[in-house]
Amino acid sequence: RGAPPDDQQLMQGLAEAPDVEAQMVTLVGLRELSEAERQLRSLVVTLMQEVFTEFFPGCVVRPFGSSTNGFDVHGCDLDLFLDLGDLEGPQRDPKAPASPALDSALASPLDPQALASTPASPVDSPGPASPQDSETPASSLAPPTPDSALASEALASPQSLPPMSPVQEEAGERDLGKTWEPGGSLKGEEREGEAMLELVGSVLRGCVPGVHSVWTVPSARRPVVKFCHRPSGLHGDISLSNRLALSNSRFLNLCCALDRRVRPLVYTLRCWAQGRGLTGSGPLLNNYALTLLVIYFLQTRDPPVLPSLTRLTQMAGEEERVEVDGWDCTFPREASHLEPSANTESLPSLLAQFFSCVSSWELRGSLLSLREGLPLPVADGLPPGLWGGLRLGPLNLQDPFDLSHNVAANVTGRVAGRLQNCCRESANYCRSLQFQRRSPRGRDWGLLPLLQPRSASSLLSITPIPLPPAPFSQLCAAISQVLEETLGCQIEPNGKRQSPGDGDGDARLRGTLRKRPRLEREKGQTSEGRQGEAGTEEPALEAGGEEELALAAGGEKELALEAGGEEGQPGSSGEQLHRLGQPLVEREVKPLENPGTEEVVGAVQGEETGSEAAQTWLCTLCHRVWLGRRRVRRQLQQQAKGEMSWLQAEARVTQELIAQESRKQRPEPEPPRPLLTFAAATSPSGPFLTLTQLQDPQGLFPDLHHFLHGFLPRTVRAVLGCEKGD
């Protein structure tokens, strides 16, 4: 196999697959590591093993994470655990050398040369300043295959190691010196742990040829040393205290072996989440957490696709009993002895079900337990005495082994809300023909729209705005008031038209809302039923209806709108093409009892929860009421000398902004024309408002979203009487 496929080749490969199931399997094949890439990794591990053995005899360098857990992709990081056995951790005094190499290095700790040129070092490196002169132990590795021979060459050849830049050298020396700086106010154990980490960093930097950009992250929950390895192009982390990671990586690997559907599903969802900005660092989910979420979902199917950990522990033999850091890590080593799952759902169905389930789970009030394969209620806090230290938050996903750890504790409410919105939107898309079958016209179909990265404005559309907690009906009334009275939006609650003849924009909007024959036909049918019946209609759908279900590349879509025209016909004022955002994908139109009216049911936010239905407002703004507010507010406050309430003041600011805009229009003020239309939606399941752009020819939606993110919660609070304003 040659170079890994780029994104375009990947999409091409998927487009050519015969069906969604095949697309998911193809995705794995296109993304997973090749045999040569695996061998290269294993050579880097061997290289590290040899170098570290000189300093820590008996140590073992153990890969974990995506290199071993079955979810490897081209270029994934190399997670390593440096297992120091009894030497590890606080018990070990870093000043008590374990080897002649370490002894010699520590004899002159501030001198980087000393560390790098210890006589026992297998790399015989003259130090970080000139690693290119060093010899690597790669030539002593296992019998080379053609690929590994190439890899060995890349690792061993002195020429393949570019010289270190003076900046790196300087940084290296500075870092090395830092190793031995006094630890300040750190407590003894922490100081020792940190010193050990720095020592490992120094060994990496000074003695492993080709390694650069080494830095330690002692403050992480699991402290690590980060590194890059130039010849292999790999980057990774070394940790000293994460033995549990070996168990959880082995567990993920067992899950892959237990059911052939696990890998395609996880690969698809990792790729999907990445394109939607849901995974990464900071407040986002990381891949480990996302993978556990998928496994948890598979445990909760009926019948389960994967057994709970409790079940797996029961199935393990005596000799498989393992305890790590006080946690039970017992599960069978081999999948082949276990019963296959009785669940026969197809991959596309599991994918669609994942989206649908996650969008409806009550995340804040439950702890998703992989051990039990169940959600545990935690709305009133954790059960007394259990799992001290587990941090509850908007998304609670319990580590399968360290039960006191919420692997999604870093995830903010905003990100959790976005995850659910993305799932809701994708669940809707999975109900469309566009997902279910290959397009005969070569249009994106199946996984493609799900995996294409989204544009910034479409990501905004799925970023909810937090609202103050309040009874749902009061919250809705407050939102309505703010949108209409405070901000001057023309609004249509739940998509119902108010009266005929309202502005141009409404007419256009009606045009978009009317064009939904297929969705209405589909109502109430199973997906199989739909597929069968809709098949006969496909040409017509491709000509019109299917577009409305498209999750287009970048979340944007060209759609012909009629200005009040009849279904499928161009608008009376000529064919108009408008760029529309994703909401068209997200909405279903339900005929109401009152014929002729329609309801936009937010797939945006839209299911009914209990007795209360989600609420969606279609909003039209004719003025940039977010621009220059602060200036106008200041002027008005000065004039009114503080006599107005916050709400009155904000409504006045809006009026003044509108008046100013009209005054600028010469010679005659024109009748207001829609500037921007968007849907605002909230549901009883959480105090969030989701805004989705509908028509935005001038690209104003991101600015509006940014403004409302600050303005709405505060103003809604003021309406609810929780805050007096300022």
Ligand code: ATP
């Ligand atoms: P990637 O391709 O993103 O590197 P990965 O499968 O290696 O994917 P990571 O998120 O890098 O996943 O996690 C690697 C390992 O680090 C996990 O197997 C786990 O042991 C540990 N880990 C990562 N995140 C957490 C977390 N939030 N809580 C506990 N352990 C974690």
Ligand code: MG
């Ligand atoms: Mg990793």
